[in-house]
Every structure is written in structure tokens, then in C-alpha cells.
Amino acid sequence: MLGGGQVEKDRRRATGTYGEQLARRHLEAKGWLIRETNWRTRIGELDIVAEKKGWILFVEVRTTRGNSFGYGFQSVDRKKQQQVRRLVTQYLRQHQLEHHPVRIDVISILLDRKEEVLKMDHIEGAF
Secondary structure (H helix, E strand, O other): OHHHHHHHHHHHHHHHHHHHHHHHHHHOOOEEEEEEEEEEEEOOEEEEEEEEOOOEEEEEEEEEEEEOOHHHHOOOHHHHHHHHHHHHHHHHOOOOOOOOOOEEEEEEEEEOOOOOOEEEEEOOOOO
């Protein structure tokens, strides 16, 4: 039997996965080709890597249910930004893409209890 903490962790993971699916669809509708999702290394994970017209886009996705603690994009603090930048550098080197222009965006999704999107903020060039 799962403990309460595990159930909450699984629910947060499912919410995050659902938000990433919504973000991918949003980006594809804007003409971005999704290269990778959930690209992981020992230092962390890039949620979405996409490309369009020679640009490489890295997207941090934050999905929340309710905004009592603020919106998802508000949780991308300096420490998270530094981690994402390190991951971006690592990704570009590993895939020999250093010569491409790069942008880092944040997509913040607010869901209601029925998983309907109440608000989606796509912050281009967030950091």
C-alpha cells in the first residue's frame, strides 16, 4: 500500500507530465519541432528541447493546480535558472549545436481540479 507521501509525489509527477504534454502541443502549434523531452543527466533534466528555423529552444515547464503559492513560473528561481543554463550548455556540446542561436523559455500552466487549463503563460526568453 502506498503511503500518503508517495501518493502526493505520484500526483505531482502526473500533473507535471500532463503539463509537459500540453506545452509540447502548444509549441508544435507554433511551428516548433520537438527534439527531446525529459533529457536527463546527473545534474538535472531539460523538460523540452525544440527547434525551428535554426533556433534551439529549451523550455522549463511548470504546472500547478491552484495558485495559492503563486504561479508556476514564479518558482523558477536563480538556482533553477543556473541549473538549466548548465544543462543547456551540456546539451549543446553533446549534440554539437553550439553554433545555433538559443532561447530559454518558461511555460507555466495553471490547471483546475478537472485538469482544465485555467491559464497558460509562455514566457519567451525568460532567462
